Amino acid sequence: MRSVDDAQARRWRLVLGSAAEAETGALGDAEDVAMDQALGSLYNAEEERAGKRTGGLGGSAPRVARWLGDIRRYFPAQVVEVLQRDAVDRLELTQLLLEPELLEAVQPDVHLVGTLLGLNSVLPETTRTTARAVVTKVVRDIEERIAAHTRAAVSGALNRAARTARPKPRDIDWDKTIRKNLAHYLPEHRTVVPERLVGYGRTAQAVRRDVVLAIDQSGSMAASVVYASVFGAVLASMRALRTSLVVFDTEIADLTDHLDDPVEVLFGTQLGGGTDINRALAYCQSLITRPADTLFILISDLYEGGIRAEMLRRINAMRESGVQVLVLLALSDDGAPAFDHDNAAALAGLGVPAFACTPDAFPELLALAIDRGDVRAWVEKTRSPGGRRPGDLGGAPGVR
Template identity: 35%
Template sequence: MTDMTGSPGPGVGTVAPVAPASAPGAADEEAARRWRLVLGRYAAEHLSVPGQDAGLERSLRYLYDREYAARGHRAGRGEHDQRPGRGGGTLDPSAVQGVDWTAMTWLGEAQKLFPRETFERMQVDAVGRYGLTELLADEAAVEALEPSRELATALLQVRGRLDERAAVGLRRVISKVVEDVVRRLRPRFMTAVGGRVDRSRRSMHRVARNFDWKRTVRANLGRLDAQGRVVVQDVRFSSRSKRALTWDVIVLVDQSGSMASSLLYSAVCAGILTGLPGIDVRLVLFDTSVVDMTHLAHDPVSVLLTAQLGGGTDIARAVRFAEQQVRNPSRTVVALVSDFEEGGSVSELLAAVRRLASSGVRLLGLAALDEAAEPAYDRGTAQRLAEAGMEVAALTPERFAEWLGEVLA
């Protein structure tokens, strides 16, 4: 069995489970079936909906007819006649083939009808693209939503339009997503950043990150089996020493709308770092103003629910703020998470970066900090920052942990 990704409206994807075709005729029928689900009601004149697809059709229409309605489309005779003056009703997304569905009804049906990956995409469209935020006000609906980074990002972008009941549901969804990301990332940060390996001392803490393969091989070279293979009986682990001096890690995070995903991971990474020994974290969010969120850095959920996505960008102001916080330049890291679309003074930004770099501060400019690490950013400004002494990259959170580990070693 295979799945098909299609689009009932421009730029919108969905998946319908399909049966294997056994002959050319069956293949044509299957293709027609798929296209009918992709195109929606505007293909009704030429393509019919098979009986087994009635539920899929209702669910897709309830959500994606909103795309047509938002563009001013009206249904005339037979629902496909778009000629002026033909009359007819609008594409009312609340009335689906005579069934008075609510958002919660739709959610339950979609969850049953579609594969999990498709349902996750549809719920993101429902909340982020079509404004079905009433889902967040229903406890059962919140429990039915599949927590994902994409859903969390969409919710952060509509947070300012939610009422009090929906805001409670928003916190629950964001909390689930953050818990999942922290659970996955914390071991990586502990391995990469959690202390320097001291190979002169053996450790009784027998965990994978402390495994010393070189000393293990040397300790077992004299133990061979009949085939000449080394028999490992003495497994060695190295100790990790605490850092003699504390490192300051200053994380500056751009709050512009395009950075929503990176904001999520920046908050999580800062929260994890606050729990590691020998590291003092300062978390700063900025747009045209600068907000020091260090007091909440240990709580990524509160950081995300406080952030204000959108607005202008004054990177120079944020970097100057970080400059004022530097206590020991040779033991300070500044990580700037931004798309580098500077609305302030580029010359002042570059001057601040040069001062920090010449003082010994390690600077990393992150055009993206998320799982995709595929940024859209101002390449010109990024190039000039790199020339001024800032390392510029787009990293996954795991690679960011590795980079920090290399710097703090």
């Protein structure tokens, strides 16, 4: 069993590579050497090209597949996801993802889905089936993670919104009614005189809220597109909501008809290209028929390629008409996103919250928005002392 000092030296040796061997000592067993080779193939690739070290993943799909198998053997899933992402970015392996045998060896995650969606238009038929299987697995994993929480949070908010002070006898909530009337307790009769009844209206079959999701599908928003599509499908399954889903870059695609299948929604997107938020807002305004009962959520980094002044005017017009407007700079677990600070500040000046949110925190945000609660106060409450965003994602510029 290694001592604490030996274990620390081993970790530093794996982190720093062979250049640190004189200070940390050599690696002691075959598994450590294999781990070092797997890391070196990725992070020493530039030295390899300069002729300083052998290794690297090379251009062979089978070799990459073996490397993927090695890292899955030696590292936990979260580390594997990071290594895969770095390999695609650092070694330009995107084209190799068109190989079915390579896709089968990859650890599926939301970032891989984003990469595959970016390649959607060039995927050969031999790879498309495997790619769809990878996307389906990730989508199902996300659904298992968020669906039940989302339905519970949103249903609770809808039930509260349907509360009425003049319920029919069968709809009276006796527990809440008694609590509301405790001041009218008559000791001599040992009873409460309910001056105010509390209950729920029988509107279970009615559409109580309209939700319009508008998702920026520029390349930097890939993870947000994946999560938002799954959330859209979950919301669309709730009969009390009328959910619309619009994705956009410089063009607009209304994917509402595909919301029963989030995988189909994702393959209907085309990541990359420019961004015309103003044009997308104009289309979304045409979908809003009940402003006072509509929640509009724009998911975008706010880098506008269209007419900025018109974009801000449209958002303000929505808000003034009674629409509940939220702007999410990101819907992901990726940490603090890049975004247009000037546009975020301008939206804050209009009274429109602009912040990032993790998928785990999003159901609570939805419930609060449906309740027409104070989203700004929620952002401040959920931000940690270090100034990070709801769901521990980072600071919330524009929601100061």
